[in-house]
Amino acid sequence: MTRPIQMTTVIILCALSLTGGMAQGETTLDAHMRYKACMDKVQTHAEAAFDDATTWEGLGGGYPARHCALAALVKIGHYGEAAQGLEKLADLVHANKAFKAKLLMQSARAWIATDDPQHAAAVLDAALTLSPGEPHILLVRAQAFALQGAYDQAVENLSLIIEGAPGTDKTFVDATLGVDALVLRGAAYRQLDKKDLALADLDQALSLDPNHPEGLLERGIVHRLAGHNEAARADWKQLLDTAPKTDAARAAAANVHMLDSGLEGGE
Structure with missing residues (x-):
C-alpha cells in the first residue's frame, strides 16, 4: 500500500450553537433550516454553496455559515484553506466536545489531502482528547499513520x-x-x-x-x-x-x- 485508502469526506449535519449565527430577521428555526440546506447543497453544487455561505456569513450567519463555506471548500478541493479553517472553527465554535472532535476530524482529512499526515495526526490526537475512542477518528488517524509509513x-x-x-x-x-x-x-x-x-x-x-x-x-x-x-x-x-x-x-x-x-x- 503506497498510499492509504482514501475515504470519502464526511460532511456532518449537526446543530451548531447559533449564538451570533442568525442574520437580521431570521429565527433560530430559519437559521437551522438554512444551515441544513446549505450543507445539502455542498454535495451537489459546492461552488454555489460556497457563494451562498459566504453571503450568509457576511449577513451575520456566524459559525453555521462558516462551517458550510469550509465544507464547500473541501468539496471543491481547496484542502489547505479548508484544513486551517476547520481547525480554527473547532477552537472557536460554541458546541459540545463530540462536535468539536468531528470538526477536527474533517480538518485532519483535509490535511491528509494536502499530503501533510503529520499535521493530520496531531489534529486527530486533539480530537481524541475530546472524544476518546471514537472509531471514525481512529480510522482517519490510522490513515495518517499509514501515510507516514x-x-x-x-x-x-x-x-x-x-x-x-x-x-x-x-x-x-x-x-x-x-x-x-x-x-x-x-x-x-x-x-x-x-x-x-x-x-x-x-x-x-x-x-x-x-x-x-x-x-x-x-x-x-x-x-x-x-x-x-x-x-x-x-x-x-x-x-x-x-x-x-x-x-x-x-x-x-x-x-x-x-x-x-x-x-x-x-x-
Whole structure:
C-alpha cells in the first residue's frame, strides 16, 4: 500500500450553537433550516454553496455559515484553506466536545489531502482528547499513520475499532466503517509482510461487502505476492467489472496488464 485508502469526506449535519449565527430577521428555526440546506447543497453544487455561505456569513450567519463555506471548500478541493479553517472553527465554535472532535476530524482529512499526515495526526490526537475512542477518528488517524509509513501504529488504531466491535463475529454497528477498517488493516499487514493476517482481514471485509473496490484491489495484491496469480486476476477482474471508474480499478487494470505481460505486478 503506497498510499492509504482514501475515504470519502464526511460532511456532518449537526446543530451548531447559533449564538451570533442568525442574520437580521431570521429565527433560530430559519437559521437551522438554512444551515441544513446549505450543507445539502455542498454535495451537489459546492461552488454555489460556497457563494451562498459566504453571503450568509457576511449577513451575520456566524459559525453555521462558516462551517458550510469550509465544507464547500473541501468539496471543491481547496484542502489547505479548508484544513486551517476547520481547525480554527473547532477552537472557536460554541458546541459540545463530540462536535468539536468531528470538526477536527474533517480538518485532519483535509490535511491528509494536502499530503501533510503529520499535521493530520496531531489534529486527530486533539480530537481524541475530546472524544476518546471514537472509531471514525481512529480510522482517519490510522490513515495518517499509514501515510507516514507507521504501519504498526495504523494496525493498533484499526484494531481498537475491529476488536471493539460487539459480538464474537465482529458484527459492526457501522458496517461501512467496519469494512473500511478491515481493508485498511489488511493493507497495513501486507506492508508489514504479514500476508496471512492481511488475507484474513481482507477475506472478512469482502464477506461483508463483496465488491469493496479497495478490498478487491488489496486482496488481489496479496494473492499476487503469494504467487496465486489466478486468484489475483479474479479479484482484479471483479473490481474492473463492478467499479470501473474508481482509482482502485485503474490500479487493478495496470496490475492485470503486468500480469498478462509476464511483468511483476501488485502495487
